[in-house]
Amino acid sequence: MSKKTLIVIGNGMVGHHFLEQLVATPAAADFDIKVFGEEKLLAYDRVHLSEYFGGSTHADLAMGTADWYAENNIDLRLGEQVTGIDRDNQTITTPMGEYSYDELVLATGSYPFVPPIKGNEHPHCLVYRTLEDLDSIRASADGAKTGVVVGGGLLGLEAANALKTLGLDAHVVEFAPRLMPVQLDSDGGALLKHKIEELGVQVHTEKATTEIIEGEDARLRMNFSDDSHLETDLIVFSAGIRPQDALARSSDLAMGERGGIVINDQCTTSDPHIHAIGECALWSEKIFGLVAPGYTMARTLASVLNGDEEAAFTGADMSTKLKLLGVDVGSIGDAHAQTPGSRNIRFNDEQAGHYRRMVISEDGKTLLGAILVGDNSHYDTLLQYALNGIELPEQPETLIVPESQGGAPALGPDALPETASICSCHNVSKGDICGVIDAGCSDLGSVKAETKASTGCGGCAALLKNVVDNELEKRGVEVSKDICEHFPYSRQDLFNIVKVNGIRTFRTLIREHGKGHGCDICKPAVGSILATCWNEHILATDHVPLQDTNDTFMANMQKNGTYSIVPRIPGGEITPDKLIVLGEVAKEYNLYTKITGGQRVDLFGATLSELPEIWEKLIAAGFETGHAYGKSLRTVKSCVGNTWCRYGVQDSVGMAITLENRYKGLRAPHKVKMAVSGCTRECAEAQSKDFGVIATENGWNLYVCGNGGMRPRHGDLFATDLSDEELIRTIDRVVMFYVRTADRLQRTSVWMENLEGGLDYLKQVVLEDSLGICDELEQHMADLVDTYQCEWKTAVEDPEKRKRFREFVNAPEKKDPVQEWTTERDQRRPLLEGEPA
Numbered sequence: 136m137s138k139k140t141l142i143v144i145g146n147g148m149v150g151h152h153f154l155e156q157l158v159a160t161p162a163a164a165d166f167d168i169k170v171f172g173e174e175k176l177l178a179y180d181r182v183h184l185s186e187y188f189g190g191s192t193h194a195d196l197a198m199g200t201a202d203w204y205a206e207n208n209i210d211l212r213l214g215e216q217v218t219g220i221d222r223d224n225q226t227i228t229t230p231m232g233e234y235s236y237d238e239l240v241l242a243t244g245s246y247p248f249v250p251p252i253k254g255n256e257h258p259h260c261l262v263y264r265t266l267e268d269l270d271s272i273r274a275s276a277d278g279a280k281t282g283v284v285v286g287g288g289l290l291g292l293e294a295a296n297a298l299k300t301l302g303l304d305a306h307v308v309e310f311a312p313r314l315m316p317v318q319l320d321s322d323g324g325a326l327l328k329h330k331i332e333e334l335g336v337q338v339h340t341e342k343a344t345t346e347i348i349e350g351e352d353a354r355l356r357m358n359f360s361d362d363s364h365l366e367t368d369l370i371v372f373s374a375g376i377r378p379q380d381a382l383a384r385s386s387d388l389a390m391g392e393r394g395g396i397v398i399n400d401q402c403t404t405s406d407p408h409i410h411a412i413g414e415c416a417l418w419s420e421k422i423f424g425l426v427a428p429g430y431t432m433a434r435t436l437a438s439v440l441n442g443d444e445e446a447a448f449t450g451a452d453m454s455t456k457l458k459l460l461g462v463d464v465g466s467i468g469d470a471h472a473q474t475p476g477s478r479n480i481r482f483n484d485e486q487a488g489h490y491r492r493m494v495i496s497e498d499g500k501t502l503l504g505a506i507l508v509g510d511n512s513h514y515d516t517l518l519q520y521a522l523n524g525i526e527l528p529e530q531p532e533t534l535i536v537p538e539s540q541g542g543a544p545a546l547g548p549d550a551l552p553e554t555a556s557i558c559s560c561h562n563v564s565k566g567d568i569c570g571v572i573d574a575g576c577s578d579l580g581s582v583k584a585e586t587k588a589s590t591g592c593g594g595c596a597a598l599l600k601n602v603v604d605n606e607l608e609k610r611g612v613e614v615s616k617d618i619c620e621h622f623p624y625s626r627q628d629l630f631n632i633v634k635v636n637g638i639r640t641f642r643t644l645i646r647e648h649g650k651g652h653g654c655d656i657c658k659p660a661v662g663s664i665l666a667t668c669w670n671e672h673i674l675a676t677d678h679v680p681l682q683d684t685n686d687t688f689m690a691n692m693q694k695n696g697t698y699s700i701v702p703r704i705p706g707g708e709i710t711p712d713k714l715i716v717l718g719e720v721a722k723e724y725n726l727y728t729k730i731t732g733g734q735r736v737d738l739f740g741a742t743l744s745e746l747p748e749i750w751e752k753l754i755a756a757g758f759e760t761g762h763a764y765g766k767s768l769r770t771v772k773s774c775v776g777n778t779w780c781r782y783g784v785q786d787s788v789g790m791a792i793t794l795e796n797r798y799k800g801l802r803a804p805h806k807v808k809m810a811v812s813g814c815t816r817e818c819a820e821a822q823s824k825d826f827g828v829i830a831t832e833n834g835w836n837l838y839v840c841g842n843g844g845m846r847p848r849h850g851d852l853f854a855t856d857l858s859d860e861e862l863i864r865t866i867d868r869v870v871m872f873y874v875r876t877a878d879r880l881q882r883t884s885v886w887m888e889n890l891e892g893g894l895d896y897l898k899q900v901v902l903e904d905s906l907g908i909c910d911e912l913e914q915h916m917a918d919l920v921d922t923y924q925c926e927w928k929t930a931v932e933d934p935e936k937r938k939r940f941r942e943f944v945n946a947p948e949k950k951d952p953v954q955e956w957t958t959e960r961d962q963r964r965p966l967l968e969g970e971p972a
């Protein structure tokens with residue numbers, strides 16, 4: 136029997152997924168398959184497009200390889216646009232020729248809508264959809280200072296983040312009164328706007344652009360209908376998408392009123408030999424702008440072509456969970472309470488910046504929708520309630536208030552029914568996961584390989600891991616210590632891989648030893664490992680995307696959105712001249728000052744753009760960064776010691792300063808605190824620190840792995856009567872062994888509790904060199920000491936790094952988003968919630 140010809144138009148995410156599905160069925164053998172892609176590059180992951188600016192290449196983002204197409208006998212024709220369809224003769228036309236088909240699949244996706252604004256054809260007016268678009272944006276950003284994104288939806292905010300990554304002052308101009316109007320309500324949108332402005336992106340809502348003309352101080356000027364204007368060097372339009380349906384329209388297929396190729400439940404158009412999937416297809420009057428529904432259509436069509444008469448596309452869940460510029464945003468189901476009779480429950484903590492809304496059914500039993508801004512930790516639980524119709528608890532509000540205020544704990548995997556959808560991109564239920572585990576999968580990686588769960592948009596990664604770990608544990612299988620789904624290694628393994636192979640970027644590590652694009656778990660962990668191994672600046676271009684908010688701005692963000700500044704004061708010793716400088720700077724910038732528990736001075740209330748100015752002054756006076764924002768050494772507290780105290784037997788201040796200067800800047804799995812007391816009276820409370828030193832008549836006693844804070848732990852006596860050199864050598868070894876072997880975010884106290892063999896084992900490794908690694912540990916520490924740099928000094932001296940701290944260049948009057956201050960005990964402080972101004 137001669138084969139039929141199947142032509143696919145469009146080699147995007149959905150077109151590629153369709154082919155993957157089809158070749159896995161017997162029907163593939165019936166077809167000669169041809170694919171036409173207008174873009175020159177093989178299908179790539181558009182969801183992670185922005186990572187291109189973080190250094191990912193097309194190869195990193197590609198969804199398959201040319202070899203895969205060849206192996207499956209698929210004739211892939213890239214850079215060849217289909218220009219016409221002749222339905223009567225069943226042919227398509229491209230500039231290269233005419234081709235016949237028996238079955239035709241339209242997977243042409245969508246294109247960015249550019250509003251018809253006069254001047255929008257200017258060469259610095261761009262869009263954000265393809266890798267080529269990103270090349271154009273990068274070229275335009277060269278020599279530019281300011282960039283505007285038109286559109287405050289999901290993609291617009293992602294584009295704004297990209298402009299910021301390129302070092303531009305980023306603005307978002309939105310026509311609607313709030314950001315993300317499709318997913319969020321007015322309170323959620325307002326909080327998101329506030330948070331995004333705190334991060335240095337200026338948001339202009341309710342702005343209708345009337346024209347774009349030549350600018351005076353920048354390349355372009357946008358005039359708005361309210362007579363205001365904004366100057367910018369480039370504009371990225373991200374004002375929604377439109378289905379790419381021109382071919383279907385010109386061949387008279389049934390179309391939606393506002394575009395889109397009409398399909399039935401079998402993903403077939405009004406022509407029985409033409410099918411449409413992905414963002415070009417209109418099902419039940421809906422266009423789906425997410426990848427998961429497109430994948431479901433692709434699966435459905437592959438089954439239909441394979442003769443499955445039951446296969447049907449029945450709609451898709453449009454819930455979204457995102458991190459936009461580092462801000463958590465979630466939107467589930469009927470977020471706008473459009474179901475008749477539905478009721479709302481809201482939790483709004485303005486201090487913490489968390490907003491949650493539940494939309495529940497009239498009888499209070501079912502969750503219909505939800506909105507989350509600022510904290511997505513409730514997302515997975517709420518989504519499962521909504522998707523699976525799980526009956527709500529008697530007091531549904533317990534699902535969104537914090538546990539400390541009577542909130543219910545997150546829904547454990549056991550509470551989910553077998554039918555619970557875990558991965559909507561690949562339609563994987565909890566039952567599917569249990570099935571593959573019963574059939575032999577014994578770790579997360581193999582479950583993913585078998586089911587494809589969490590290989591689409593990745594939003595379900597945490598939930599999948601929970602379910603898999605839980606099911607494995609129930610079956611008595613030891614749960615893997617893999618750091619996350621992207622690396623089949625523990626943090627300790629990753630450390631060794633980085634060190635041994637001399638790997639210096641996250642990109643190389645994930646390309647050579649991991650998979651996917653990384654997540655909020657592995658990125659900061661690898662960022663910390665790279666910093667410990669090579670001591671490169673944390674704001675180096677390759678490393679910035681790995682840092683969390685505090686490290687990104689090298690300052691702790693406070694609850695009103697301002698930042699604090701903590702210069703290092705080694706051992707708590709400070710000269711009057713330096714104290715005066717601290718006072719002068721605090722007065723000049725109206726900063727609240729407080730002596731911290733670690734014996735230094737914390738300056739609160741600085742705006743983002745003030746940070747480099749303030750640090751410049753402090754550095755000129757001889758201060759350095761105190762790393763209060765980093766997972767690294769904080770302070771070495773000390774008592775006054777034998778210089779002043781009549782009980783003192785050693786110079787505790789001198790030793791504290793030596794230790795602080797030695798270990799400052801060292802990035803660790805978590806923060807590290809030290810203290811030195813001048814005698815056994817222990818005024819510096821050294822035994823509650825990660826490393827505590829207490830003077831003896833003969834030298835120093837060393838205590839390790841103590842902790843204050845939430846879970847206090849008394850340090851373990853590790854060695855006694857050490858000389859200065861012995862003390863430093865011993866701490867070098869313990870610190871480096873901890874840095875290499877601890878899990879992410881594991882304090883030394885928890886590390887010790889989990890260390891097999893405990894204190895005795897640690898003593899053997901460090902004091903007896905049982906593993907033969909002590910020379911290496913010491914050498915690593917010596918290298919770090921030699922390559923130390925004050926991160927803030929480097930940043931203020933580098934104009935490119937300084938750019939990160941600029942706020943609103945075009946509107947200096949909007950410099951400080953937080954105006955709600957009051958005076959208390961002669962100092963400025965933010966107003967508390969509900970407190971009158």
Ligand SMILES: Cc1cc2nc3c(=O)[nH]c(=O)nc-3n(C[C@H](O)[C@H](O)[C@H](O)COP(=O)(O)OP(=O)(O)OC[C@H]3O[C@@H](n4cnc5c(N)ncnc54)[C@H](O)[C@@H]3O)c2cc1C
Pocket residue numbers: 144145146147148149150171172173174181182183184185215216217218242243244245263264265290293379382412413414415423424425426427429592
């Ligand atoms: C920056 C960005 C971030 C996103 N983030 C998310 C997210 O977080 N979650 C999510 O679910 N979705 C996200 N999306 C949306 C997601 O990428 C799309 O849903 C998905 O790419 C749709 O796939 P598709 O194959 O239908 O269309 P596309 O991926 O656009 O592919 C269509 C292809 O067809 C080609 N084509 C069109 N016409 C022709 C022709 N006549 N001849 C030949 N070829 C043609 C196009 O050039 C294109 O390559 C994001 C999109 C972008 C741009």
Ligand code: SF4
Pocket residue numbers: 774775776777780781782783784787812813814815816817818819
């Ligand atoms: S610890 Fe000892 S030396 Fe230090 S201040 Fe207290 S009593 Fe004095």
Ligand code: SF4
Pocket residue numbers: none
């Ligand atoms: S104990 Fe620490 S975290 Fe808690 S309120 Fe005080 S400063 Fe903040």
